[in-house]
Amino acid sequence: MLAYIIRRVGQSALVLLIVGLVAFSMFRFVGDPIDNMLGQERTAEDIDRLRAQLGLDQPFVVQYYKFLEGAVQGNFGVSYRQGRPVAEILLERAPATLELAMVSGVLAILFGIALGVFTAIRRDGVLANVIMSGSLIGVSLPTFLIGILLIYLFSVELGWLPSFGRGETVDLGGWSTGFLTESGLKALILPSITLGLYQMTLIMRLVRSEMLEVLRQDYIRFARARGLRDRAVNFRHALKNTMVPVITVIGLQLGAIIAFAIITETVFQWPGVGLLFINAIQFVDIPVMAAYLMLISVMFVGINLLVDILYFFIDPRLRADRSGGH
């Protein structure tokens, strides 16, 4: 078992090293950093000096090592476009994205599980069928169209909610939060629904199919025969046993939420990391792109690793399977 965990950690580290190589190659080969940093008026000595200063005259492997060393310490260089350290910009933008992702994640999990249980218990009910058909549309509508639709409905026609930005934020020791003001909370509603809708339908469909599977089992029939209340059977016996695959999917979807935040943030002009990344692509701001790539891969690889290890603890069958020479 320990061997399995060590192996998985090793694999994850390898993946990160490779992603780091990709990010580093972007730095090194996409556009000449010297060109980007020095203006038109430059001399050969200027170029040589800067080249030595940046360590660009050293061998590839040494440069790669230095890049990794910097990345681990959170040093990703200076944004070509804003002229400020990338780490500083990222830190400034992170709270907006994390708050948005957190709210949509919570919404997706709560409503996803509740609706999934509901549609499974009342599988032939009219409302359950309406919800299921609605979820199909939710899956096939592109995220940005959902966002535009919500803006049209609630901002343009009804005028209830703001269509862009975070509203007023309160600064809590470097962490700007939108949770504490009314306009901040209002501004959160539409983006978080847009972002969470896809994950919600995903969780709902998964919970529904798992519940249907479990409700057919003998121990459920036995619990009913014992005269237990519906609520106890549905929630204490059935739902509990559907949670293993659901937790895995939720874990993996957490990363996806942060990635898809790029689209939502653009639609709502939400000042988060995703919008920063899109602007970086538009203006070919390589340091920002590389830093975002590194950051998001650490997150994805970390989540994957955690889910794998968790799975290992939750499901004893896997333990028996894998500890023997896999």
Add this chain to the structure above:
Amino acid sequence: MSDFPIPVKPKSRFRLALESDLFYTFKRSPVAMVSAAVVLVLVLAAVFAPLIAPTNPFNPASLNLMNGFTPPMAPNAFTGDSFLLGTDDQGRDVFSTILYGMRISLFVGVAAVFFAMVFGITLGLISGYVGGWTETIIMRTADVQLTFPSILVAMLIFGVAKGVTPVEYRDQMAIWVLILAIGLSDWVQFARVVRGATLVEKNKEYVQAARLIGRKPGAIMLRHILPNVLSPVLVIATISLALAIIAEATLSFLGVGAPPTQPSLGTLIRIGQGFLFSGEWWILLFPAATLLVLALSVNLLGDWLRDALNPRLR
């Protein structure tokens, strides 16, 4: 006493296609027929856009700025011209821009899926047939790529490719870069399926026979194994097409796809979003509806194809 074999006329390919199981299930599925008809109409409209469109929206000579913001089916206040779906801010006929936009959306979608298919099939065949280190490297790469959402991969590839192309060619190359980015973000599925099928096929007798008579590995992969692993590939290709069309629209909407000089449906939606608050709803609504109908019918067609080719999955 006449024991002559009665000469049987070989059936034509068309006849065979009409009598196939696939066509039979097609005739019995109204959803498949309707979505196929819709896809066909849209594809034809896109292909023949220059003939159908009342104006060429990218020919400045045919535009009249006075015609800007004409509502659908109503005469313009200044010029009296009337447009089926209205005009945008520059007086371009929305119906024409949609036809031309759909052309670009479909072209990018089809080309990206084709690219992903060729790339994925090649790597899948090689890793399945050759095995060993080659397989490990290819499939590990696939695993790593799968942990990232494909839209994110496409964005990164687009960004890097944009950085590599010289500034003056960026707008011209954008469409090709887009195809490359979406294609590269989508090859994994093809490679995985083809590899799995190849692993099964390569131990069958016909492959052993081909090897025995001395055919080269390349020929065995292309002429013997490939035809037998194609049917799942077809299903994935159809579903990928819907995803690729949406991915293209998303990237163009985000401003990292088709340039304003060659707008796709996504670019048109991006432009239309700017007029959401000023009341010119038609600039946004019609491209968005077209995209939705296109993606949905390709998707439904893919679902049907999956059920028809693989009854076990139903």
